[in-house]
Amino acid sequence: MDLRSTFTQPPRQPSTPLCIIPHVSSPLHLYALHVHPADNVAVALRPIPANTLYNNLPITEHIPRGHRFALRPLAPGELVLQYGQPIGTSAGIAAGQWITQDLLRNEVPLTRTLPTQEAPAPDYETTIPTFQGFRRADGRAGTRNYILILPTSMCSSHEAAQISMMAEFMLYSRDKYPNVDGVVATPHNKGCGCQNGSNLDVLMRTLAAYAAHPNVGGVVLMDLGCEKTNLTFLDSYLYGASIDFQKPVARIGIQAVGGTANAIQRGLKAVEDLLPQVNATARTPIPISELILGVKCGASDSFSGISANPALGHAADLLVRHRGTVIATETPEFCGAEHILASRAKDAKVAADIYAMVDWYKDFAARAGATLNENPSAGNVRAGLLNITIKSLGAIAKAGTTRIEGTMDYAQPPAGKGVWLMQGPGYDQESTPGLIASGAQVVVFTTGMGSTIGNAIAPVIKLASNSDVFHKLATDINLNAGTILEGTETIPQVGRRVFDSILQVAGGEQVFAEQHKHREFQIWGETAVSL
Numbered sequence: 001m002d003l004r005s006t007f008t009q010p011p012r013q014p015s016t017p018l019c020i021i022p023h024v025s026s027p028l029h030l031y032a033l034h035v036h037p038a039d040n041v042a043v044a045l046r047p048i049p050a051n052t053l054y055n056n057l058p059i060t061e062h063i064p065r066g067h068r069f070a071l072r073p074l075a076p077g078e079l080v081l082q083y084g085q086p087i088g089t090s091a092g093i094a095a096g097q098w099i100t101q102d103l104l105r106n107e108v109p110l111t112r113t114l115p116t117q118e119a120p121a122p123d124y125e126t127t128i129p130t131f132q133g134f135r136r137a138d139g140r141a142g143t144r145n146y147i148l149i150l151p152t153s154m155c156s157s158h159e160a161a162q163i164s165m166m167a168e169f170m171l172y173s174r175d176k177y178p179n180v181d182g183v184v185a186t187p188h189n190k191g192c193g194c195q196n197g198s199n200l201d202v203l204m205r206t207l208a209a210y211a212a213h214p215n216v217g218g219v220v221l222m223d224l225g226c227e228k229t230n231l232t233f234l235d236s237y238l239y240g241a242s243i244d245f246q247k248p249v250a251r252i253g254i255q256a257v258g259g260t261a262n263a264i265q266r267g268l269k270a271v272e273d274l275l276p277q278v279n280a281t282a283r284t285p286i287p288i289s290e291l292i293l294g295v296k297c298g299a300s301d302s303f304s305g306i307s308a309n310p311a312l313g314h315a316a317d318l319l320v321r322h323r324g325t326v327i328a329t330e331t332p333e334f335c336g337a338e339h340i341l342a343s344r345a346k347d348a349k350v351a352a353d354i355y356a357m358v359d360w361y362k363d364f365a366a367r368a369g370a371t372l373n374e375n376p377s378a379g380n381v382r383a384g385l386l387n388i389t390i391k392s393l394g395a396i397a398k399a400g401t402t403r404i405e406g407t408m409d410y411a412q413p414p415a416g417k418g419v420w421l422m423q424g425p426g427y428d429q430e431s432t433p434g435l436i437a438s439g440a441q442v443v444v445f446t447t448g449m450g451s452t453i454g455n456a457i458a459p460v461i462k463l464a465s466n467s468d469v470f471h472k473l474a475t476d477i478n479l480n481a482g483t484i485l486e487g488t489e490t491i492p493q494v495g496r497r498v499f500d501s502i503l504q505v506a507g508g509e510q511v512f513a514e515q516h517k518h519r520e521f522q523i524w525g526e527t528a529v530s531l
Contacts (some may be wrong), residue, residue, distance in 0.1 A: 004155060006094075007077050007376075011388065011472070015068040015511050018045045018217045019255065026310060027232075028529075029142050031044065031045065031046070031048055031052070031054055032044050032045055032048065032054060032063075033045055033201070033306065033485070034070075034071070034314075034397075035082055035083055035306060036082070036083055036084035037084075038072070038075060038081055039081045039082050039083070039400035040070065040071050040080065040081050041068040041069065041071060041080060041081065041082055041084070041196070041500070042054070042064045042068065042069060042071055042101060043066065043067070043068055043302055043306070043384070044065055044066060044067055044068075044069065044331055045065070045302075045485060047062065047064055047065050048062065048063040048069070049062060052064045056357070057071065057096050057098045058095075058096050058401040060094065060096045060097055060100050061097065062098070063334070064098075064384070065099050065384075066169070066301050066302035066303060066383050067098060067099065067302065067384045068082065068098075068099040068302075068384065069096055069097060069098050069099060070094065070095055070096065070099060071095065072095050072151065073089060073093070073095050074092070075092065076088035076090060076091060076092040077089055078090045079088065079348075080085065080093070080099065080104060080107075080509055081446035082393070083305070083393045083394070085337075085340075085391070085393055086108045086109065087104070087108065087336075087387070087389050087393065088104040088105055088106055088107065088108060088386075088387060088389060088390075089104075089105040089107040090103065090104070090105070091103045091104070091105055092109075092393075092472045097139065098521065099279035099386070100386070101386050101387070102467065103382065104387065105285045106387045106388070107330050108336055108389050110336070110338070111335055111339060112338075112339055112355055113339070113343075113351075114342070114343060114344065114348040114351045114352060115341070115342075115343070115347060115348055115351055116348070116460055117309075117345045117347075118346060119344070119345065119346050119347070119403040119405070120165060120272060120332065120403070122320050122321055122402045122403065122418070123261060123318075123320055123321060124322075124323055125321050125322050127322075128287045128288060128289050128322055128323065129287075129288050129322070130285040130286055130287055130288065130410075131143070131285075131286055131288055131291070131503050131506040131507040132283040132284065132286070132443075132506075132507040132508060133140075133284070133285075133290075133507070134214065134215075134217065134282075134283060134284075135248070135281075135283055135284055135286065136212075136214045136247070136281075137246035137247065138212075138244040138246050139244075140214040140246075140290070140439075140443060141214055141290040141303075141441070141458065142213070142215040142216070142217075143215055143288040143291075143441040143442055143458070143505070143506040143507075143508075144180055144181045144215040144408065144441075144457060144458065144459065145179055145181050145184045145215070145216075145217040145278060145281060145521065146180070146181050146183070146184050146215060146216050146217060146456075146457050146466070146510065147167075147172075147180065147184070147216075147217065147218075147220070147271055147274050147275065147278055147395070148185070148186065148187070148210065148211065148216045148218070148219050148220070148221075148456070149163045149164045149167075149183065149184070149185040149186075149209050149222065149267060149271075149472065150186055150201050150207060150210060150219055150220065150221050150222065150232060150459060151185070151186070151187060151188070151223070151264040151469050152191055152221065152223040152224045152229045152230060152306070153190065153191025153192045153223065153224065153227045153228075153229045153230075154188060154189045154190060154192065154231070155189075155191065155192055155223070155224035155227050155254075156222040156223050156263075157185075157187030157188055157189075158260070158377065159188070159252075159254060159260055159263045159264055159267065159269075160185040160186070160187055160220075160222050161185045161187045162264050162267075163220065163245045163264055163268060163271065164183050164184055164185035164266035165182075165185075165187065166264065166268060167183040167267075167268055167271040167272075168182060168183050169274055170268070171183070171275065172275065172385060174273075177275050177276075177278075177279040178279070179278070179279045179280070179281060179282050179283070179338075180217070180275060180278050180279050181282060183271055184456045184457060185456065185518055185519070186207075186210060186456045186519075186521040187319065187521070188459075188521060188522055188523055189369045189522070190203050190229075190523050190525060191203060191229035192224075192227035192228055192229060192332070193226070193227075193228075193229055194228065194229070196270070196508075199525055200228075200229070201503055202409075202410055202411060202523065202524060202525070203410050203523055204229065204234060204236075204237045205228060205237055205286065205437070206410075206411040206433065206437045206523045207229075207234060207237070207245055207279070207301060207435070207523075208237035208238045208245075209243075209411055209436075209437035209438070209439075210433075210436070210437060210456075210457060211234075211238060211245070211249075211440075212238065212243045212244075212245050212247075213436065213437075213456055213457055214443055214472065215436075216246065216442060216457055216486075217246040217247065217248075217277075217281055218247055218249065218274040218277060218278040219247065219248070220249075220250045220251075220252065220267055220270045220271065220274070220394075221234065221249060221251045222251075222252045222253075222254065222263070222267070222416060223252075223253055223446065223472050224254045224255055225253045225254060225255030225256055225317070226255065229509055230253075230369055231251050231253065237409075246514045247333050248274055248277045248278065250267075250270035250273070251383065252266050252267055252270065256393055263385035265375060272487075280398075280470050282463045283507070283508065286325075288319065288322050288324055288503060288506075289322070289323035289324055289417070290438070291319060291324045291325070291439055291441060291442065291502070291506060292314060292317075292324070292325040292326075292327060292414075292438075292439045292440045292442075293319055293325065293326050293327070293440060293442055293443070293444065293502060294311055294325070294326075294328075294329075294432070294435030294436060294438075294440030294442070294444075295313075295316060295326060295328050295330070295398040295399055295444055296326050296330070296398075296428065296431065296432055296435065296442070296443055296444070296445045296446070296460075297309060297330070297333075297395055297445065297446040297447065298428040298445060298447055298451045298452050299319060299399060299447045299448060299449040299450055299451040300380055300383070300385060300391065300446070300447065300448045300449070300461040300465070301380070301383035301384060301385065301394070301395075301448025301449055301465055301466070302383055302384030302385060302390075302392070302448070303448055303465040303466050303482075304394055304395070304446055304447070304448040304465040305390075305391075305393060305395065305458065305486060306394065306465070306480040306484070306485070307396015307465045307466070307481040307482060307485050307491075307494070308398075308420070308446035308447070308448070308465035309394055309395060309396075309397040309465075310345045310397040310398075310463060310491050310495075311463070311481045311484065311494035311495045311498055312314065312397075312398040312399045312463060312495070312498055313398050313399060313400040313401060313495070314400065314445055314486060314491055314492055314494075314495025314496070314498070314499075315399055315400075315421070315495045315496070315498035315499040315502060316399060316400035316402075317400040317442070317495075318397070318404050318495065318496070318499045319419055319499065319502070320400065320417075320419060321402075323417055324417065324420045325414060325416075325418060325419075325420065326399060326400065326418070326420070326423075327414060327419075327420050327435050327438055327439070327440055328396075328398065328399035328419070328420075328421055328422070328429050329410075329411075329421070329422040329423070329424040329434060329435055330360060330395065330424065330426040330431055331357055331361045331421075331423055331424060332361060332372045332375040332388065332425065332426045333388070333391055333395040333396070333426050333427075334354070334357075334358050334391070334392055335361075335372040335375075335388050335392055336387075336388055336389030336392045336393065336397075336415050336521060337360055337389070337392040337393045337395075337396045338354055338355055338358045340393075341354050341394060341396055341404060341421070342354045342355060343367040344401070344402075344403055344405050344419075345403065346402050346404060346405050346406070349432075350376045350404060350406050352404065353406065353407045354404070354407060354421060357407050357421065357423050360424070369513055372388050374434040375388050375391065375426050376388060376391050379449055383448055383449055398446060399419055399421075400419060401417070402418065402419055403419065404416070404419045404420070404421060405418040405419060405420055406420055406421075407420065407421045407422070407423065408420060408421075408422055408423070409422070409435070409439070409443060410422060410423050410424045410434045410437075410438075410524050411434050411437035411438055411523075412438060413438055413439045414439065414467045415499055416451050421489040422435065422438055424524055425524055427455050427524075428445075428451065428454070428520075429520055429521075429522045430522050430523065431524070432445070432453065432455055432460065432520070433456075433522060433523060434523075435523060436455055436457060436458045438498075440458060441458060441463065441507050442459055442502055442505055443455065443458055443459070443460045443461065444460075444461045444463055444498060445460050445461065445462055445463065446462075446463045446465060446481075446504065447463070447464060447469065448465040448466060448469065448528070450464075450469045450472065450473045450474075450476065450477065452476045452514070452516070452518060452521050453513065453514065454511075454513030454514060454517075454518025454519055454520055455513075455518075455519065455520060455521065456519040456520070459505050459510070459511045459513070459514055460511060461478050461479065461505055461511050461514045462476060462477040462479070462501065462511070462512065462513070463477070463478070463479045463480075463481055463498060463503060464477045464479065464480045464481060464482060465481055465482065466481075467480055467482030467483070467485075467486065468482070469482075470482055475512055475516075476510055476512050476513070476516070477512070478501065478511050479494075479497065479498060479501055481494045485528060503507050
């Protein structure tokens, strides 16, 4: 028995980007998935016992769910293929044998080419729907209306967190302030004793971007008073040329007001004053062309690249066709698939920039004694993502198939609409805040094993790759792409559900991460390698 899917894979022409999009139509009760006609492996959709006959092929040993087995003998040095792409080199694999890390060498030949002409623009829709959002004084649109308590360093993070928790308990209620989504804080472990240069710049532009973010209606800025990253220094970013900061703001210096207790009292008074001001802004119709979607994956499994990621990619394509913007990141998870991203580049310069951002990260990791193949976690490997190439080929599908307009640094805004790639780590706690600092008002986060992460100022929609984890984490994961594996829905059907959910959440529908007050926030520091 063979559960097959086909991929739309246009020819390798400069104007036609290569994409990997599976279409699964057979039911899940069959043993395995032969993802692409060129593949010499299949993926187990459920545990396969030893001595099982698969399409007249004897399975010689137990195959765990999500893992691969060889469809024919693979000689030492022969390329192992999934998604129609090399995922490694065989160390000598028998037909029907379970492919483990010992049998799959992470040796993947890549041919880096550049397009010779500009790729065509997306096919834009003529009708642009709206969502109910918050129009800001700087012209941008938000999907939430938070009061943010923002510490400039770790030295004021404790007080910021206390003010947020106490204000939501003592001062804020949805009944009294129906247009306010909450009082949140972004405690972090950075600032003060930090070197000048890129690390300091990343920190300050991320903090400034959060303060100015359209999902924030008012801000309380806090410092200790003697740190390098103080309120005056933050103001140089907030009121610089790149940010049009126009919103109610209060400032508190812990040393200046006499310590922790006084700072918390001052903060609560500031929140009390801000609540009616922030509540005065109500939701109004906003074209979805003003949405910026961040796409992320975490706690991934072998099915993430087959169901959830391509479904999210379809939703991303729909948003771009409605003149919206999509930002993808996790540069380590481009490695081994960068040639596919480059084939989707707008032009040769963008393709070269994509290769350059991967090479920069490889060099960055090497300086700390790390390699990008260390990116898959122990859980990824247990779930069948044996190396970075397998993970990357599945991960890039979440950015869709439309052309890539350009690249940018961590926490920098895109220079236009369409699909953009942001430099940054795969580590969820740092890459998700980076997407939001770059302007994303909503994030969709795919997961195969289950992740509960959220964000302080933006909704994070969870999309499961399989029905088991969707039901197991029923109050954490919002949407299920496991129906694709089961054959009850197609990738476009699930993608459309994801797109519709993005609009509903943008208009105010709470996701589980918000209900549970998941407000994770950390900032990428280049001095510590996060893969």
